[in-house]
Amino acid sequence: MDKAMTVKTETTRDLVWPGLADPAHDSQRLFRQILGAMSEPGTLTTLAVPAPPSDALGAALWGVVLTLCDLETRVWIAADFDSPALREALAFHTGARITDDPASADFALLTHESFDPQTPFAVGSDTYPDRGTTLLVAVERLENDSNGANDEDNGWRLSGPGIAESRVLDIGDGAGCRALMTRLAGNRASFPQGLDVIFGCGAQLAAIPRSTRIASVEARADSQETN
Amino acid sequence: MDGYNFAYLDEQTKRMIRRALLKGVAIPGYQVPFGGREMPMPYGWGTGGVQLTASILGADDILKVIDQGADDTTNAVSIRHFFQRVAGVETTTATTAADVIQTRHRIPETLLRAGQILVFQVPIPEPLRFIEPSEQETRLMHALEEYGVMHVKLYEDIARYGHIATTYAYPVKVDGRYVMDPSPIPKFDNPKLDGNPALMLFGAGREKRLYAIPPYTRVESLDFEDHPFEVQTWEHTCALCGSDHSYLDEVITDDKGGRMFVCSDTDYCQTRRGEVA
Numbered sequence: 001m002d003k004a005m006t007v008k009t010e011t012t013r014d015l016v017w018p019g020l021a022d023p024a025h026d027s028q029r030l031f032r033q034i035l036g037a038m039s040e041p042g043t044l045t046t047l048a049v050p051a052p053p054s055d056a057l058g059a060a061l062w063g064v065v066l067t068l069c070d071l072e073t074r075v076w077i078a079a080d081f082d083s084p085a086l087r088e089a090l091a092f093h094t095g096a097r098i099t100d101d102p103a104s105a106d107f108a109l110l111t112h113e114s115f116d117p118q119t120p121f122a123v124g125s126d127t128y129p130d131r132g133t134t135l136l137v138a139v140e141r142l143e144n145d146s147n148g149a150n151d152e153d154n155g156w157r158l159s160g161p162g163i164a165e166s167r168v169l170d171i172g173d174g175a176g177c178r179a180l181m182t183r184l185a186g187n188r189a190s191f192p193q194g195l196d197v198i199f200g201c202g203a204q205l206a207a208i209p210r211s212t213r214i215a216s217v218e219a220r221a222d223s224q225e226t227n
Numbered sequence: 228m229d230g231y232n233f234a235y236l237d238e239q240t241k242r243m244i245r246r247a248l249l250k251g252v253a254i255p256g257y258q259v260p261f262g263g264r265e266m267p268m269p270y271g272w273g274t275g276g277v278q279l280t281a282s283i284l285g286a287d288d289i290l291k292v293i294d295q296g297a298d299d300t301t302n303a304v305s306i307r308h309f310f311q312r313v314a315g316v317e318t319t320t321a322t323t324a325a326d327v328i329q330t331r332h333r334i335p336e337t338l339l340r341a342g343q344i345l346v347f348q349v350p351i352p353e354p355l356r357f358i359e360p361s362e363q364e365t366r367l368m369h370a371l372e373e374y375g376v377m378h379v380k381l382y383e384d385i386a387r388y389g390h391i392a393t394t395y396a397y398p399v400k401v402d403g404r405y406v407m408d409p410s411p412i413p414k415f416d417n418p419k420l421d422g423n424p425a426l427m428l429f430g431a432g433r434e435k436r437l438y439a440i441p442p443y444t445r446v447e448s449l450d451f452e453d454h455p456f457e458v459q460t461w462e463h464t465c466a467l468c469g470s471d472h473s474y475l476d477e478v479i480t481d482d483k484g485g486r487m488f489v490c491s492d493t494d495y496c497q498t499r500r501g502e503v504a
Binding site: 034035191 | 234239242243246248250251252253255257259283366370404424426441443445
């Protein structure tokens with residue numbers, strides 16, 4: 001392959017935000033994977049979706065967007081993700097409305113770095129807890145204790161519905177990751193209000209719904225966060 | 228089948244139900260409102276379950292449908308045929324072979340495995356409805372975790388009959404928070420809700436509510452310390468397979484008082500007879 005060809009391929013890739021080849025069946029397959037991830041928090045699943053030109057977003061989160069967003073949903077996009085190309089692709093493929101108000105967003109696209117605990121995402125109300133924002137968070141690492149890559153002193157120990165005993169999920173230990181996991185651990189105190197999160201790392205996906213109890217693996221000896 | 232989208236529902240509707248399902252799973256036992264569609268069957272015939280099944284079903288899935296445990300009763304047969312026609316999916320009567328099981332009023336006797344999805348047809352999703360007719364009030368009661376009246380109802384049973392006389396749709400508490408109607412399954416099946424490795428989804432078509440119990444979730448049947456929850460027991464065994472541990476139906480065999488007791492779960496009964504033979 002000569003250099004010109006490579007350049008051309010790169011350029012084309014930059015332009016194309018892929019849709020689902022077979023919308024009815026592809027979205028069904030992806031939804032079942034997302035449903036599986038949400039039902040069993042911390043499990044990893046790999047979504048077979050054509051990758052978007054944004055490496056930061058990754059194939060998994062783009063697959064979630066294509067599966068769940070449509071003209072009935074409002075999407076909030078963090079500044080570090082926001083681009084005219086993404087907005088155009090969202091509008092073209094899903095028809096979703098972009099909102100600047102995180103409190104009215106059904107889905108929020110952000111990276112672990114841009115997570116700010118002060119962002120007023122919707123957490124639902126006590127009478128309608130389902131009316132909350134689902135965060136779609138791009139992370140740089142996504143490992144759990146069953147894929148063997150995790151050494152026991154990193155990550156977060158999850159328990160609760162969907163988890164037989166407990167499961168360790170490691171999403172990286174940047175400041176944003178810690179802030180996010182601390183915020184999610186706070187879901188228990190406000191339950192049934194809370195944030196549900198779907199993590200994407202490339203084509204890999206995991207989820208933590210608000211029902212999950214979260215403790216830092218390092219701090220588990222302190223036996224805090226019992227509820 | 229021409230003229231229909233795969234699995235009957237249009238993609239927009241499926242997405243709406245799928246988003247609601249994710250919230251239902253995230254808040255175990257909470258009834259999520261959804262935009263229930265009119266289905267080509269009357270309310271009361273499983274329109275809620277059918278909409279959920281249509282939203283999760285894939286072309287590769289193997290579907291099983293049971294009605295009171297049986298694969299061969301009217302409701303089960305029609306819903307199975309419905310999905311054969313509109314989704315072209317393979318169907319089965321074997322609990323172990325199924326990926327998705329839609330059920331009316333039973334949980335199969337055979338233990339479910341991880342990865343299976345059990346879809347319940349629910350007539351009245353609100354466990355507090357017979358006590359408090361107002362939706363606004365019951366919603367507030369759930370918000371405030373105000374479940375005392377449910378215990379009063381069970382207590383009234385004890386005061387009147389000496390024991391808790393509720394035998395089906397026996398209320399449960401999911402993950403220590405929401406009181407939930409498990410649909411009119413016999414209370415015999417309630418223990419199977421607790422820590423089940425399968426995902427359980429509940430759909431009420433007329434009331435337009437769905438809710439979920441994720442796998443491995445703590446589900447307790449409401450009771451009292453001095454009147455603990457108990458399941459039914461029978462002196463009889465199944466007349467066909469001899470099972471002494473399954474839920475039995477009483478079948479009248481003649482007009483002279485003749486009767487027999489048989490497993491309500493036909494697949495379980497047939498499997499056992501096959502093994503014995």
